[in-house]
Amino acid sequence: MKIKEIIVVEGKDDTTRIKRAVDADTIETNGSAVNQTTIEKIKRAQETRGVIIFTDPDFPGEKIRKTIAAAVPGCKHAFLPKEAAIAKGGKGLGVEHASPEAIRIALKDAQIMHEVISEEITQEDLVTAGLIGGEGSKDRRIILGKLLKIGYTNGKQLHKRLMMFRISREEFAEALRVIRQEEQNG
Template identity: 70%
Template sequence: MKIKEIVVVEGKDDTVAVKRAVDADTIETNGSAVNENVIEQVKHAQRIRGVIIFTDPDFPGEKIRKIIDERVPGCKHAFLPKKAALPKSGKGIGVEYASPESIRNALKEAQVMLEEAQEEISAEDLMDAGLIGGPGAKERREKLGLLLKIGHTNGKQLYKRLKMFQITKEKFVKALKQIRQEEEHA
């Protein structure tokens, strides 16, 4: 599978993992202190071929994603489920530990994050769905992130991510029904 866009990753090990999974060019940020040179490379890549931001599903990875997204609008975002980014040793988390299949799936489903949703999903909807606070909220958010392909979020980030990916209320409700059915059959 050849990727047209240039994939932004955190480091050399991520580049190796991506290239093992797909035919793609990468830009490495070399950590969460994204410097101006990297931003200029990403801006150029976005103008020429497009960009997919593919960072680790952890706090530093989200920080890098946010910095690049603010400075280089219109990039696509690929998310790896936390479970797919865990090493066999159990220490750490990252793209470099993901299987080629998980990487291909994440890149194939990359989306552009936009600012306005088509229908409003309220904070009350999130609370009523058991996605904020309360027992099982974190697990439900993880399942929702997988189903809607918006990545793992904390309670605060979820509302913003739903808006950015223009998740409709209908799609949101459908995903919640699926989660509830899985919970009933567990």
């Protein structure tokens, strides 16, 4: 599988793992303190080939993602579920531990985060759906993030992420239907 865009990852081990899964070029941020030189490389890559931000599913990875997205609009975002990024033996979490298949799926599902224009789904909708502030809400958000391919978010981030990916009411309702079905089937 050949990837046209340049993939932004955190480090060398991520690059190695990605190159085992797909034919692609990468830019490494070398940690969460993304410097201006790296931002300039990413801007150039976005102008010429496009960029996919593919960071670890943890707090530092999200920090890198937000830093790059703020500096370089229009990038695609690929998300890896936490369980697909856990090292054998449970010591470590990141892209470098993911299977080639998990990486290919995440890259295939990459999508652009847009500036927030309108509110299709309200905060009240999230509370009513049991995604914020109730028993089992975290588990529902994990499933929702996988179904909509927007990654895991905490309660505060969820509303913004739904708007940034322009998730429609219909997509949201269908994902909730699947979540409720899974809960009933236990």
